[in-house]
Structure formats: structure tokens, C-alpha cells
Amino acid sequence: AIVAAVEALLAGDSGTTTTAKPLLGKHVLVTAGPTHEPIDPVRYIANRSSGKQGFAIAAAAAAAGARVTLVAGPVGLADPEGVSVRRVETARDMLAAVEIALPADIAIFAAAVADWRPAHEAGSKLKKDGSGIVPPLHVTENPDILSTIAHRRDGRPGLVVGFAAETDDVLENARKKLGRKGADIIVANDVSPANNVMGGAANTVHLVTPEGIESWPQLPKDEVARRLVHWIAGRLPPTA
Template structure:
């Protein structure tokens, strides 16, 4: 499965770097070419000579090597491979990736690449469990970065727990998955995400607290199963995932237009938190106080019902239409009624009361409402929720 593939291997600093030597050997045994990048910290654990000898290739180390820039610039290097693998992926490298930093060759390549990325984290258990690291993990998963590990085990520091780099055979298996057609290969799926902004004047708008994280995770999970994803997003706090067709919109009307303009799809997932109302008398100029103490009178109109519109499309209707219901009370009852009212196949319902921390947070707790009944899912990360939903969609389209 790796035969004739080009693998860009970034070796981070850490005792687990010694495993990268075996990884190079085994990847080459499968007929792949390894292009190694060794960080300065990685050189403290493995030598450029050993890496080069095993890879039978030049080791790239310095962002500002003029000879390398003449032969193969860092932009070309970042895109010349079929897969980028980071092993070990240290806490520092993961933080740089999550924040978009580019202050050395490895981080610059990772920021510049449009190639799928797989990382094998390796760090002390407390570093892995630290809230900052977990926030970075959530961000990277939302960006479509693949993970293998970390495993539980005894570490070089003597502590035990999660943070140990995955074993080489497991990394090889994870690499192979990138080149296997997933259950959604050949399928097209539309996903909407994020809030909409309905303007009051050029500087003010009506919106909601949606971060777009769940929609991003769903699009990434569907992509990982092989789907061709059209991702229509409002102005979300979370960036869209890589490897999908992104259509950015502001208002509900623009979102409906983008959905209607999209090609025919097999499934549509409406995770966007679309504003129910828009301001009819929005101003082309900034509204100012006039000293009277009276607020401007705003007139509202209902926004188009995108979910109901698509559910009633007829021949163009996707085989599976999935809506979301963000509720604060009577969650299941309201979601069940919404599924019937909108004419969609499934509703993914959740409680977004402020005390749940779900809207704008990193976790979700949903109930899947279908024609046959309801299924409550336990609270889990939004990435895990997305993967579970993507698998269910794949089974429904099989």
C-alpha cells in the first residue's frame, strides 16, 4: 500500500526519536521513498548520518540553507510528498502546528503543506494531559490532522501513562489507511457549519455563540472516510478543515444560495447555527445615538429555512438529510417534532444551556433522532462525536 509513495518524515526531539530509524527502514521495505527532515532537537537523539543512511536520501535540517532553496525550496518540499508524518510529534511541535507558527524548517513545512499529515505524539504524561496540550489536540483534529497514539506505558522519565509514542507497526498501519479508499469513497457530502451574521449596520450584526467546531469536525471525519466534502461555513471561530471544498458565507440567505449552487450530493449535514431572523431595515451607515435615549426600532423577517428547503427538493434531494437541533429544554421532544416538521431523515439534538458548556466548547452530548426512535450518545469530544456520526452516515449510504 505504500509502494511508490513519497513520505516526508519529520523527526522531532525526544527519546522516542530512536523509533524513527526503525520506521524509516520499515517504510522503505514497503517500497516507499522517505524524505527525512530532522529538527535541531531531534539531532540530540539521532544523528543526521544515521537518518540519511537508512533513508538513502538527503536529510533536510535548515530552513535557510540557500543550496536547498536552489534545489528544492521549502514550499516545494512541503508538497512533494504523498503523506507527511511527524514522529515523534513533541508537545512543542504540536503547539506550533496548532498556533500556525513557522520558525524552523519543520514547522514551516507543516504550515505550507497541502498534503495529508499524520502525527505520532510523544511526551511526558503530564505534558500530554495538560489542558494546553489537549486544546492543541482538539484544534489539530479539527484541522484534519491524523493521529496515531499516544500509547499508555512506562516512559524514559519513569512515569507511566498516556504519552508514549505509538509502536512502529501501528504507525505503518495508520500510514496505510491514508491510501486505502474509505467507505465513503466516491460519495459527495454537503456540510454547513458555524453561525450566520445578520447585519444591523456596517459594524453591528445579530449572531449566536456557535464556534463552528462541530461542523468542522464532521467535515473532517467525512473526508477521512473518503467523501468529497463541500463545506459551507459562516464566520466561525474555528478554521475549516483541509482537503474539503470551502465556501464561506456571512448570512443565512448567502448560505442558502451556496447550498443551492452546490453539486448534487449523496448526503447533507446541516450543522450550522443559522439565525432564525434577519433585520429588515438594516442601515447602510453606522447607527449613532441622537441623545434622545431611544434605541432604533429594528424590524425583523424570518430567514429562509435551509433544512426544510433541501428536505423538500424532490429529485435533487440527497439520499440522507441530517439536521441539528440546539435546544435548552425538552430536547428530545423538540428535536423529534423538528424532524417531522422539516422533513429530514435524522436530527442530531443537543442541550446548549449555558451550564452544559457545549455551545462554543470542545465536547458534545447528543441524541440521534431518526424515524425509528432516539439514541442518546454519551458526552465526548466533538471530534469523537463527528467520527461516530460519519460512520453512521457511511452505513446509511452503503
């Protein structure tokens, strides 16, 4: 911590040091990881997500002085120090855990929530019938957690931050998402397999707000988290 403080003094950038506590007294809600949507007791549909970026954000928010609630889908990551963690499996579980965790000053929805789930969950393992013919899997839309929370009339967090994981037209899709979902900020990243973002240690993000787009260079996910938390803290409405 001393080394970090000295480095920060030398860099003249006290806003991003680990000793600055811009979120003291704030409650920050973070979601992370994928959701698993059961087909039957052994099979599921999922989104790729290691949870690393969301866990790093929760840790960075705690380091910035916030009280942090992390709602995490199934990932193999340990609870970040000083963070209250709720583990969930499905999108519906995640929405319920998020609603229970409110009110919050800032909500950062970094989870890769499955858009769809099987329309019917089988109670027993589905068996092949030997015919080689497989009936189509009927799917239904999951609740949209970001949009649901961003459009709340009562108890909307002061700042609602969404993530957009895209493979095509990244900025254009993020801009559309900002308006459609009612978010204040969309953190967009290109998760095309060639970029190795999913499961990897680095990320290249673009911060999309009604005022414009700020693009950051490729950075370690921990560093993205630290910068993002301080950047978001600087945008907190004075009344929050």
C-alpha cells in the first residue's frame, strides 16, 4: 500500500490509488459470471463467462471503500475479501437476489446472463430413445435484469451500469443497448473468440454514455476494474 501510494503521488493521479476511498458509505451491487439454465438434472444452457471481470470489479469497489454485494453465477472463484457474496444459478435466481440486495447507490451488471432458458425443465435425465431423432429444444426468454432494474420507478440505483458482450458492431450495439435498457453507462467489449476475453486475463473496454464513448486500451481485468470503479465514482450524482 505504501509503494502504491508513493507511485500514485509520483504519478500525480490520486484518483486511482488503492488508498483513495471515493465510495466510502456507498452500497455497490455487482453481478458476475454466467447463469446456468437447466434442461434436466444434468444438462444446461449457459453463456461463456469466467466471472473474472465482475469479481475484480467487486474487489475494486470494496477497496474503494464501498459496502459491496456480489451476486455471482456458477464460477470457480473465491469470494473477494470484504465482499458479501450471494451464489445463484439461473437468471431468475439472479434477478431475485439482486432485488433483495437493493437499495444500492450503484449497480454494475457484469454477469453474462443467459437470454433464454429451456421452456420446460425435465425432472429426470432425458434419455436418447434410440431413434436418432432429437426433438427440438423449446426455449423462452429470461427476465432482463439490467432493464428491469434500470426501469424501476422506486428504488432505482443512482447509477446503473450494464455490460455488452458483443461479437459484431460492438459500439453500435452498445449504444442501442444504452437507450433500450435504460442504463446510465454501458461497458462494451468485443468477445469474439480471437480476442480471448472470455476466460482470459485482459480486456479492452469502451465506456458508452449518453455523452459519448470513451475507449480504453487493453488492460488486465484487475486494472480495468480499478479504473472503472473510480471512473464510475466520479459520475455519481451528488444526491446519491
